[in-house]
Structure formats: C-alpha cells, structure tokens
Amino acid sequence: MGGIFGVASKSDCVMDLFFGIDYHSHLGTRRGGMAVYSRSAGFDRVIHNIENSPFRTKFDKDVAEMEGNLGIGCISDNEPQPLLVRSHLGNFAITTVGKINNIEALVEKCFKDGHTHFLEMSGGSVNPTEVTAALINQKDSIVEGIRYAQEMIEGSMTLLLMTGEGIYAARDRYGRTPLVIGKKEEACCVSFESHAYINLGYEDLKELGPGEIDFITPEGVQVLQKPGDKMRICSFLWVYYGYPTSTYEGVNVEEMRYKCGDILAGRDAGEVNPDLVAGVPDSGIAHAIGYANRSGVPFARPFIKYTPTWPRSFMPTQQSQRNLIARMKLIPVHRLIKDKSLLMIDDSIVRGTQLRETTEFLYNNGAREVHIRPACPPLLYGCKYLNFSRSKSEMDLITRRIIAKREGDNVSDQILQDYANPDSTNYKEMLEEIRKELNFTSLKYHRLDDLKKSIDIEPCKLCTYCWNGQE
Secondary structure, three states, X not given: OEEEEEEEEOOOOHHHHHHHHHOOHHHXXXXXXXXXXXXXXXXXXXXXXXXXXXXXXXXXXXXXXXXXXXXXXXXXXXXXXXXXEEEOOEEEEEEEEEEEOOHHHHHHHHHHOOOOOOOEOHHHOEOHHHHHHXXXXXXXXXXXXXXXXXXXXXXXXXXXEEOOOOEEXXXXXXXXXXXXXXXXXXXXXXXXXHHHHHHHOOXXXXXXXXXXXXXXXXXXXXXXXXXXXXXXXXXXXXXXXXXOOOEEOOEEHHHHHHHHHHHHHHHHOOOOOOOEEEEOOOOHHHHHHHHHHHHOOOEOOOEEEOOOOOOOOOOOOOHHHHHHHHHHOEEEOHHHOOOOEEEEEOOOOOOOHHHHHHHHHHHHOOOOEEXXXXXXXXXXXXXXXXXXXXOOOHHHOHHHHHHHHHHOOOOOHHHHHHHHOOOOHHHHHHHHHHHHHHXXXXXXXXXXXXXXXXXXXXXXXXXXXXXXXXX
16 A cells, blocks of 8 residues: 655645655555655655654655655555656656556557656566656646546556646545645645644645546645546545544544444344453454444453554565564453453454464463454455555455365356355355364454445445455
C-alpha cells in the first residue's frame, strides 16, 4: 500500500508536508519521499529507505534544507517516489497510490507511441509511477493525460501531480482509495488519510469523488473533472489498514470497528462463554471493544505489542522474518492468560501462519481455550486493485489451500461462490478444517452481509472482491 499528501501554501509548506506525510507511516515501511517547489529554487526532491528507521528520523535533516510553497510526498510500500519529470507538458513531480495489472502492455504501448525508455528497478520491474507519468505525457494537457492514464490502467490509480502553479489531485476512477482536501488560512492540503492534517490546523473542505480531478492552489480548489457515479471503495480501509482516526465516505474507522464487533457478538449470543475478549493489536482492538460492549464479557489485553521498537503495523516481505517478528513483538500478561478462556478478534486471516503462532503463544502461556473471530469474511480471492496484501498467489490464502485439498486444483468460480456462502455446507466444513489446522477452540468469521451493515454506506459503492469475487 502507500499514502500520499500534498500542500499548497502562500508561505513555506515544508513542515506541514513533513508531518502530513509522517501521519501516513502506518501504510508502508519501504520508501518515503518529499518533493517541493519554490519560484526561486524550482523543484527539489528527496527519497529515503525507511525499512529500518521511521520517516521522521530519515527526513529530519532534509526538512531544514528544503524550501517551497508547494509540496507533495508519500509513504510507499513499493517503488521510490515522488518522481520529477521533464516533458512537453512542462516540469512536474508526481506521486501515486494504486496497482497497475497491465503494466507490461502499457510499457510496450508507450514504446510504440514514441516513449524511448523507462528506468528499470531491482528485479526487472518498471516503476508504476513512471509508467503513469508516461501515459499522462501522451496527451496535450495534464488533465487530458490524467484522464487517459485512468482509462488505460487496469487496477487502480490515485495520484498527486505538482507543477509550479499548483497540485493536480486525481482520485481513482472507481474511488477505490480515498482523497480528501483540507483548508486553513492561506493554505490547502490534500491527503489519503483525513486525520493527517487535523493537528496542522486544517479543517475538512471536501472529499473527492470517484474519478474526480481537482487543481489545488493556496487560494483554493478548482474542480477540473466532476466525479463519476460509480464507486467501489475498498472495504478493507475500515477493516484493517485505515487508521482509527480517519473517516472515509462519512464513516469513521474506529466507529465502524465497534459496530463490527457488536454484530459479531450478536451472532455469538449464547454460543461461547469466554472469560475475556481481546483484540490482536493493533487493528483488532477496536473490533474487540465493540464485541465486549455488546456481550458484556470484559475486554482485556492478555498480550501487549512492544511499541517502542514495533510501532508500525506492516511487516517485512520475507515470511521467515514475518514469523519471527510476530513472535517477538508481543509480550504476554500471564495473569490474564493462565487458565482463561479467551476470545480473540483479528482483522482477518490471510495465510494463517501468524494467528496460529499467536494461538500457540497463548496456549503455551496457560490459556484454556482460544476462540477466534476474524472481523471480515474468509478471503477467497487475491486483490486485483490494491497492494494491501503481500500474497503473491491465491494459494497463499489458507482458504484456497483448504479448498484445493477438498476439490482438487481446478476449482470453478461456481464452487468458490458456494464456499463464499456462509449458509452452505462447504463454507461450514471449510471453517472447521481451518479451525483444526490452526488449533482454535472455535472459529466464526464476520459475514459479508454483516460487514456491509458495519460500514453502512450503499453496498453497491463497496468493493468486496476479495471475499466474493464480484467486481
């Protein structure tokens, strides 16, 4: 994943830009970048690797040296950005959040249309932000180019593009990721996360609609393309990777998670009698509070994440490192575990590796029972639109491995749909096999219809592809 932030100010914007980007650190752990523009010095940019050090630490010295009244930047879990581009449309900086599924075809098209080369990254890949810039440069204006890029990209693409005059903000054409604008006296900002500008003195101005393109200057905001009428915003924003203080489409993340836990508890009424309810930190905690409030079972923290050195929620790419960190970052509170029946809520189960180890960790510390309640339905399809999961294959999903064991390698979509139906025999038997494999006392997922109630916006505006395969 990743997060983007931009500022247009009548005075120097660097400090606002620095803190606004830093408030997106929960969305990525690999790269951070800032680009600024001033009329006296032109464009300036810096990118750092933040895998072993937080954004603030890496960029602290740069803030003192950079200056400008316009700026954009990002936290990225993938490619280095923002990029500085010189083209027939003029000089600009660009940063993106999204996923390009047809990137090789687009690269070939750019070659045929006269684009001479792309810089190759490690592993032979091409920077998606550079490909997006190349598509924009195929047209005679920036707005026309952004429209063209949005049409050509299969996947999703939300972007900020900064010229010497202001910042173009464009939300993905189906609104899969958010983009909001804040305003204060003599400055405007644009942000992935709505909480990122609150402590900087900005107030909410507007949320861009799907496919909307705005032009942002210190004086205000001009709509260059009105929003479309189709939205497919990612439901996982609320379930997992959105920050609790953020709001998307009028629905706050923390509040949604309380509702999610509340509905889970309602479905569980009378079926289990745990001593304590707990959330797997960090995203599972609010779900667990909602469950505890509804059920009357006390909320507790039987293990605590060691935040001084494990502050961020995302994990390294290597599975062996992920497994080690999953063990190392959690410290048990023995008196809240020994001889207790625990009900644990996690945001989701992907591979199952970490949750199995967490469960073993609880048993090894004396837990009598461990009941698991994921805050979303079983993941059956790999996401085609965003990079929120590190899974490279759908067979990384524990559900697909169980289904393949039961049905063989060639599983039809019709069969998968049956496994997605929480009232089907296949669904119930799949859950029982997952329960046994991961050694849970009991297992019950959040139903998709209940998840939609938890978010409480029009269901047709939500992307639920990873659970039901429906686009």
